[in-house]
Amino acid sequence: xxxxxxxxxxxxxxxxxxxxxxxxxxxxxxxxxxxxxxxxxxxxxxxxxxxxxxxxxxxxxxxxxxxxxxxxxxxxxxxxxxxxxxxxxxxxxxxxxxxxxxxxxxxxxxxxxxxxxxxxxxxxxxxxxxxxxxxxxxx
Amino acid sequence: xxxxxxxxxxxxxxxxxxxxxxxxxxxxxxxxxxxxxxxxxxxxxxxxxxxxxxxxxxxxxxxxxxxxxxxxxxxxxxxxxxxxxxxxxxxxxxxxxxxxxxxxxxxxxxxxxxxxxxxxxxxxxxxxxxxxxxxxxxx
Amino acid sequence: xxxxxxxxxxxxxxxxxxxxxxxxxxxxxxxxxxxxxxxxxxxxxxxxxxxxxxxxxxxxxxxxxxxxxxxxxxxxxxxxxxxxxxxxxxxxxxxxxxxxxxxxxxxxxxxxxxxxxxxxxxxxxxxxxxxxxxxxxxx
Amino acid sequence: xxxxxxxxxxxxxxxxxxxxxxxxxxxxxxxxxxxxxxxxxxxxxxxxxxxxxxxxxxxxxxxxxxxxxxxxxxxxxxxxxxxxxxxxxxxxxxxxxxxxxxxxxxxxxxxxxxxxxxxxxxxxxxxxxxxxxxxxxxx
Numbered sequence: 001x002x003x004x005x006x007x008x009x010x011x012x013x014x015x016x017x018x019x020x021x022x023x024x025x026x027x028x029x030x031x032x033x034x035x036x037x038x039x040x041x042x043x044x045x046x047x048x049x050x051x052x053x054x055x056x057x058x059x060x061x062x063x064x065x066x067x068x069x070x071x072x073x074x075x076x077x078x079x080x081x082x083x084x085x086x087x088x089x090x091x092x093x094x095x096x097x098x099x100x101x102x103x104x105x106x107x108x109x110x111x112x113x114x115x116x117x118x119x120x121x122x123x124x125x126x127x128x129x130x131x132x133x134x135x136x137x138x139x
Numbered sequence: 140x141x142x143x144x145x146x147x148x149x150x151x152x153x154x155x156x157x158x159x160x161x162x163x164x165x166x167x168x169x170x171x172x173x174x175x176x177x178x179x180x181x182x183x184x185x186x187x188x189x190x191x192x193x194x195x196x197x198x199x200x201x202x203x204x205x206x207x208x209x210x211x212x213x214x215x216x217x218x219x220x221x222x223x224x225x226x227x228x229x230x231x232x233x234x235x236x237x238x239x240x241x242x243x244x245x246x247x248x249x250x251x252x253x254x255x256x257x258x259x260x261x262x263x264x265x266x267x268x269x270x271x272x273x274x275x276x277x278x
Numbered sequence: 279x280x281x282x283x284x285x286x287x288x289x290x291x292x293x294x295x296x297x298x299x300x301x302x303x304x305x306x307x308x309x310x311x312x313x314x315x316x317x318x319x320x321x322x323x324x325x326x327x328x329x330x331x332x333x334x335x336x337x338x339x340x341x342x343x344x345x346x347x348x349x350x351x352x353x354x355x356x357x358x359x360x361x362x363x364x365x366x367x368x369x370x371x372x373x374x375x376x377x378x379x380x381x382x383x384x385x386x387x388x389x390x391x392x393x394x395x396x397x398x399x400x401x402x403x404x405x406x407x408x409x410x411x412x413x414x415x416x417x
Numbered sequence: 418x419x420x421x422x423x424x425x426x427x428x429x430x431x432x433x434x435x436x437x438x439x440x441x442x443x444x445x446x447x448x449x450x451x452x453x454x455x456x457x458x459x460x461x462x463x464x465x466x467x468x469x470x471x472x473x474x475x476x477x478x479x480x481x482x483x484x485x486x487x488x489x490x491x492x493x494x495x496x497x498x499x500x501x502x503x504x505x506x507x508x509x510x511x512x513x514x515x516x517x518x519x520x521x522x523x524x525x526x527x528x529x530x531x532x533x534x535x536x537x538x539x540x541x542x543x544x545x546x547x548x549x550x551x552x553x554x555x556x
Contacts, residue, residue: 014187017156017178039156042200048153049200049215050193057189061181076188077384078356078405080219080497082525082544084518100540101501105407106355108499108540123517123525125542127356127405127499129383216523217495217544219358221386221405223379239401240362244546245494247360247401262378262386264403266360266495266544268522292465295434295456317434320478326431327478327493328471335467339459354466358497 006062015058018051023094027067030059030097030111036089046086047093047121052113053081056124059097060109064128067102071133074107079126087115105130145201154197157190162233166206169198169236169250175228185225186232186260191252192220195263198236199248203267206241210272213246218265226254233257244269284340293336296329301372305345308337308375308389314367324364325371325399330391331359334402337375338387342406345380349411352385357404365393372396383408423479432475435468440511444484447476447514447528453506463503464510464538469530470498473541476514477526481545484519488550491524496543504532511535522547 001009003022010016018040024031032055034040040051057079064074087093097111106127113122140148142161149155157179163170171194173179179190196218203213226232236250245266252261279287281300288294296318302309310333312318318329335357342352365371375389384405391400418426420439427433435457441448451457451472459465474496481491504510514528523544530539 009182012178013181014179014190018189039151040153042152042154043148048193048196049218050157050189050196051153053192053196053218054187054189057187057192061188075225076222078219078221078358078499079188079192080217080356080358080542082217082495082517082542083215084520084523084525086214100499101537103501106501108501110540120518123527123542125497125499125540129407217360217497219403219495219497221356221378221403223381223384223386239360240398242362245362247362249401259379262388262403264358264360264401268546287460290456291459292457292468293459296467317429318431320430320432321426326471326474327496328435328467328474329431331470331474331496332465332467335465335470339466353503354500356497356499357466357470358495360495361493364492 014054018054020055020058025062025066028098030063032059032095033092036087036091036093038089041089045089049083052122053079053124055093056095056097056111056113056122057126059095059111060126061128063097063099063109064107067107068130073131074128075131077127077129079124081122081124083122085115085119085121087121091116093121153193157193159194159197164201164205167237169202171198171234172231175226175230175232177228180228184228188222191261192218192263194232195234195236195250195252195261196265198234198250199263199265200267202236202238202248203246206246207269212270213267214270216266216268218263220261220263222261224254224258224260226260230255232260292332296332298333298336303340303344306376308341310337310373311370314365314369314371316367319367323367327361330400331357331402333371334373334375334389334391334400335404337373337389338402338404339406341375341377341387342385345385346408351409352406353409355405355407357402359400359402361400363393363397363399365399369394371399431471435471437472437475442479442483445515447480449476449512450509453504453508453510455506458506462506466500469539470496470541472510473512473514473528473530473539474543476512476528477543478545480514480516480526481524484524485547490548491545492548494544494546496541498539498541500539502532502536502538504538508533510538
């Protein structure tokens, strides 16, 4: 699946609703952008923490998907975020997700979300469980 | 501010976009519901983890707001989520947020998100920094 | 294995070094105590955060162990702690660990650590991966 | 305070108990080593997760301390760990802690713990609250 096909897959889903725009997807790194629209904000015209996490979680999940062996699926078991600075309405945030670990049972991806001038807004670290063909989805 | 006024405040913001419906807001507990719409899902017709976190983070932030002393504001510094079970498209998830700590400098809120039959889907624990009037927003 | 045998198993290990004393172990709940010795403190005569996490992680791991099917083992994949109040030197902290989830693939345990007068000092939430007989330890 | 004085300060405290050996302390980075002694292990001869977190938390706290303005103190509010691989008894683990954020109200430090051959064992991310002279310790 190429970048454009992945983007089309996202459109009707939650990443489409919040405007995740994929920029680069490789097994080593996922890059994307998202405009801080007013309907992604909390009071005060700043990006809602939940929108920021949703943006980042999407990238880490895609990073995991492109590393899965055939027939495997994945589910997020944990996600933890450190919020560092606010991203303002009208800005475009950039997310860069890299793997801290790509194992047979789990993968760990960390996404840095940066705002204007490359300022770090949040760091999201998530654990993805790798589910082999015969295993169910239930954790 | 009563429940209806709070709900109106949320409508143009991110919680409005994802359909957070407040059910109860007291200093001890925040309850809300959200329908698992197709545009809140990831592939496979299940609630996107990011939408689940966004739902929960909203409740914890509201819980903090109603406990703030006059003039104070708050910002989330940390949020961590354990994902436990999937919530399916068409279901309505329910969130219950309770305070683990309500201090002068930080508050900690924990939100349980449950799906059909009260099954636990996720637990989100967040730390809110309390900012006093003269302090800036910058963390 | 009864409580006394479990305690003996812990003695030569890290939980023994820090003085974890098991009080109750059932599949639903693990209770233990630990004295805040001077060599468990950080500067200022308060319990070191790492000692607090180590105490709690031990309880959640034991809770998982007593719920495992025969032949299964477990490993911690994630642990997140919210520190709420300091525990002072000379006090005895109490930990109560309960399961948020006991599934076939993962278990999630949450431990509340309380100090003098039952004051909440920290909440530790950890994810335990359940490894079936033929799976390796490598995550 | 130089490295040797810092090490002496740690000796009677919890970092001393577990054998944290400082290697380098600068405002940008803290490096240390710790031998995986048998009394730091869990069953199976591998480093107890709690000992690993305690090692890492110590480094992040020291990194914060050397960045504080005069009169300020710090306390950890959050710590989250992703466990990736086991460190075996007899090995020496190495921790490298770097700042993701050094602000006036909070600092965020991330510590990578590596074992034999530089293999990543765990990543610990912690938030440190900066307390100004007139503020109390109570969070």
